[in-house]
Amino acid sequence: MPKSSDESSDVIQTIEKLIEAFGGPGKLAAWAGVNHSDIIHWRDRGIPPGWHLRLLAECARRRIALDIELVFGMSNSDALTFTRSFRDASAQFSNVDPSIAVAAVKQLGAHVALPASPEAAELERVANPHADTDYVARFTAPEFTSLCPVTGQPDFAHMVIDYAPGQWLVESKSLKLYLGSFRNHGAFHEDCTVAIGKRLAQLLEPKFLRVGGYWYPRGGMPIDVFWQTGELPKGVWLPDQGVAPYRGRG
Numbered sequence: 001m002p003k004s005s006d007e008s009s010d011v012i013q014t015i016e017k018l019i020e021a022f023g024g025p026g027k028l029a030a031w032a033g034v035n036h037s038d039i040i041h042w043r044d045r046g047i048p049p050g051w052h053l054r055l056l057a058e059c060a061r062r063r064i065a066l067d068i069e070l071v072f073g074m075s076n077s078d079a080l081t082f083t084r085s086f087r088d089a090s091a092q093f094s095n096v097d098p099s100i101a102v103a104a105v106k107q108l109g110a111h112v113a114l115p116a117s118p119e120a121a122e123l124e125r126v127a128n129p130h131a132d133t134d135y136v137a138r139f140t141a142p143e144f145t146s147l148c149p150v151t152g153q154p155d156f157a158h159m160v161i162d163y164a165p166g167q168w169l170v171e172s173k174s175l176k177l178y179l180g181s182f183r184n185h186g187a188f189h190e191d192c193t194v195a196i197g198k199r200l201a202q203l204l205e206p207k208f209l210r211v212g213g214y215w216y217p218r219g220g221m222p223i224d225v226f227w228q229t230g231e232l233p234k235g236v237w238l239p240d241q242g243v244a245p246y247r248g249r250g
Contacts, residue, residue, distance in 0.1 A: 033107070115177055125171060126171050128167055131165070136164050
């Protein structure tokens, strides 16, 4: 049901107070990594759902009162459920400020240049909203590229990453930038594949993680590399990675 003019006015005024609490639209935009015009759009049209958890976490950190029903356009029951879910997720981090779990994400929603190298890339993580549930998430990079460390010629691979998360999820934009940073990186197939797995495992501390690197032939010989850590939780569905073995005429 469309909001009445009075309700819309209340929402705008509430969001304006929130913007002021952050120090103005410029400072809120800087914190969020968005343009000034985006903040004005938030004020006039409402805050996008993808920002709800992050904004709530930052308000909690700054001790800013937040009217969830008005600012997020939620019903009273939805607001209560959302707040309860946030508190439940925060309680899992005994030694971590729960706001850090989301507020530390800096690249999502911002213009970020491709990192010059994997070492320069910043992988980011967010809190797993279903940390009490065993499941698998999959990322596929069918056009992964790196360089031969000897000849400098390009190598191509189809990368598949499966992991059963614990308390953390990898933020997908930062992962895309990290994988893209290999484009001008010289390393052998084995090095690239294993390095990706180790970096993710160190960041996420997952219950289980595996990386399949399916490399296209160079010199007439394809090389596939597989790395895994942890144990897959019992009963979790883990499909085949779906990449056919390389075949010539056989």
